[in-house]
Amino acid sequence: MPAGETHPGGLEVRLHELGMVLPPAPTPLGKYARASRAGSLLFVSGTLPLVNGTLLFAGRLGENLGIGEGREASRIAALNALSNAKEYLGSLDPIRKLAKLTITMATTPDFTEHAAVADGASDFFSGLFGIEDGHARMVSGVYSLPKGSPLVTETIFELK
Amino acid sequence: MPAGETHPGGLEVRLHELGMVLPPAPTPLGKYARASRAGSLLFVSGTLPLVNGTLLFAGRLGENLGIGEGREASRIAALNALSNAKEYLGSLDPIRKLAKLTITMATTPDFTEHAAVADGASDFFSGLFGIEDGHARMVSGVYSLPKGSPLVTETIFELK
């Protein structure tokens, strides 16, 4: 069930209940926008696990980073993605739900625990929007990412 | 032309004509949903080439797996994606067409036959929906995938 119905106070109140504070929206790394609306969809740009403008972790899952660090990185990147959405929209109120989450990770060639890492972000979004109308998800392990980040999240939100 | 018009009996009848039986919808590997609807789009989560819950093949294209095995894996993953859509919607009837197919493959660094592998899925979907209003497609070769799968499909269906 969309958060607007389960949480009359809206996503801001729900965030507060969860003890979460959105970080400042990251500055794009190039000539693009942090998000772009098309009809009732909001496409948010790839978002890194930044804390105060610095990567929480750098490196590669299965090499110098374990699953616990990956989960925390995906949770932080999810917070940054939501912050990007809020900065673009002016508020979280127009957001109905998360439709699609893609997490692209830098890994070793034989890494297989993508799902466990991505659950750091999915747990956060499920806590925020509820689990009844959850998000679709895609994960993969790639060879390189901007700034040596261990992962990047992409999000597509549905707007009211 | 959408299947609803070319095949009055709908996609279920068309599947039967093609001799296809949908496998049970795979269980998500983490805290996400098998699909998520946003307006007239249905985003289906990344889907592996599973048969009875087990990977049809594991490994890497160009290493231990050839193009023929890759084509079969992509066809099986496509069936699973359609099964995910049906499980979410309750029926295939609401589906108008496949809008976008993304196939992400585990490959060797010099693999170049992504298109031939992905045609296993595209042939299936073209047979089902017709070729006049075909799907857009993206393919790439990555470093690692969940469970050591050789490929994952992502699908976006347009609903009626």
Next chain:
Amino acid sequence: MPAGETHPGGLEVRLHELGMVLPPAPTPLGKYARASRAGSLLFVSGTLPLVNGTLLFAGRLGENLGIGEGREASRIAALNALSNAKEYLGSLDPIRKLAKLTITMATTPDFTEHAAVADGASDFFSGLFGIEDGHARMVSGVYSLPKGSPLVTETIFELK
């Protein structure tokens, strides 16, 4: 602001002002369509940096290709993507804006300059559509791409 408003002559006139000529739309490499419309979204298939049907560059960023070559490759792939959209729609007139740009690159494992490479495409699209309502973007570095291409662009346009 969408191009339709900033440029009364439309995108064709704007392209001409920019000194750009669209290449012929590339032929799909497999059993898919060059683009697929779903409601007000146009999903364009993965597009290579082709000039007269031949890759402008082949190889890997950070290995045999530098950032300058990557930028030019991403600009050329963007032109091909727009040509695919025009071929599908019959004209550029129905396009309101670029909603999402994804650039997937073949790189070395420690490549970090994805944003600089992708700006070749983003600069082109920003010049065409204006910068006020820019596109969301995702970049990553993968292990292999079709035909040994150094990059592939995916685009989602919003239609009027």
